[in-house]
Amino acid sequence: MRYISHVMKPPEILSPAGNPEHLETACLYGAEAVYLGVRGGANLRAGARNFSLDELAQGVSYAHDRGVRVYLTLNTYPHDAQMEGLPDIVSHAREAGVDAVIVSDIGVLSLVREIAPDMPLHLSTQANTVNSRALRAWAGLGVSRVILARELSFEEISRMKAISPVELEVFVHGGVCISVSGRCLISNYLCSRDANQGRCTQPCRWDYALVERSRQGAYMPVEERDGYTFLFNSKDLCLLPVMDRVMALGVDGLKIEGRGRTALYIATAVQTYRKARDAYMNNPQGFALNPEWMQELGKISNRGYFTGFFLGSPDEQDINYDFSGYVHTHHLAAKVKEIKGELTVFEARNPLIEGMEGEWLSSDGMSRKIVFWNMMIEGCRRERIRPNELFEMKAGFAPLPGELVRKPCSEGDKVIRKEACNTFATRMST
């Protein structure tokens, strides 16, 4: 069945920006909006570097110069003591020209209304909006966009969209909680770090065993699969294989999760979803999933992929029983700093050895092979380059400052990832 949207306004591709570098990467690789948090500012990625208030203003200016919107996340559930700094942050956000503030808590919502009455308000997925009456209620409180809960199916979102008085945004890619969007106390209980304050340590993904009180040190396995028990270790959301249905929803924003992830993750995920979105917009009837897009997403860090609740409730296949961390097939090798005539100045991000092959991730969507050769530092040829060193090289092509070069990582990682990716691809095609 072919799913065609009657609403042809393209949904904006929203990228995470955990720091200023990520914001620049997102702008370069095709994001139309970024969402970010400020330090100490009630955002759900307290562990990310985030932005100072000065960096927020600079980031907004940088993004606006490139036609990219900036949304500020104030989406924790702050207690009274944590509300104190918020008025100042909201004032700075208004002065900086932030395009919208993302909130969850109704107290924060009323605070933003009071301090910046003209500031558009987006409701975070943390508010768990799963029905149309809630959409109308939030609209009545001044919310202009609702980021829907991830626990919704295609049919449910379609029905809500048809009568929604507000813009809708959906998550298409990234990590998910086994609980309802972070409404969870496991991290608080085990590590005194509250998920709803943006400080989750992700203990749901740890490998657990059973210990009987009188036999300390004797760990009895609780096995689901050969020697492993990852009871709550959800795979990552990936709606790329059902992009035709996602587009047919006619929603206003497609969001990529990951303010704690890397520049390479952002560049790859943003560019891939932008390509798929644009391909659909150019030819809805003829839209077909390009297998290379899925291969691209297999190269960035992930826990294996699934389609969340979009096609119905997840089942046991959507838990990752094989490993608790991330896998990826590629690392960031280097970043283009500047162009000096025929030479390109790179900043190494991983160790480089002469003769090593990499892949230039061009911001125009074309990847190209690159060999690290004749790497020069202060006029001397170097066979090895350490992370963070700047070196010059003739690239053999015309990169732009900020573009990234990736390289394959170890064989072990590749094998695991390949299996996870193959399994997902097989399930999606049946």
Ligand code: SF4
């Ligand atoms: S412990 Fe797991 S389920 Fe709970 S908030 Fe953290 S990531 Fe989500």
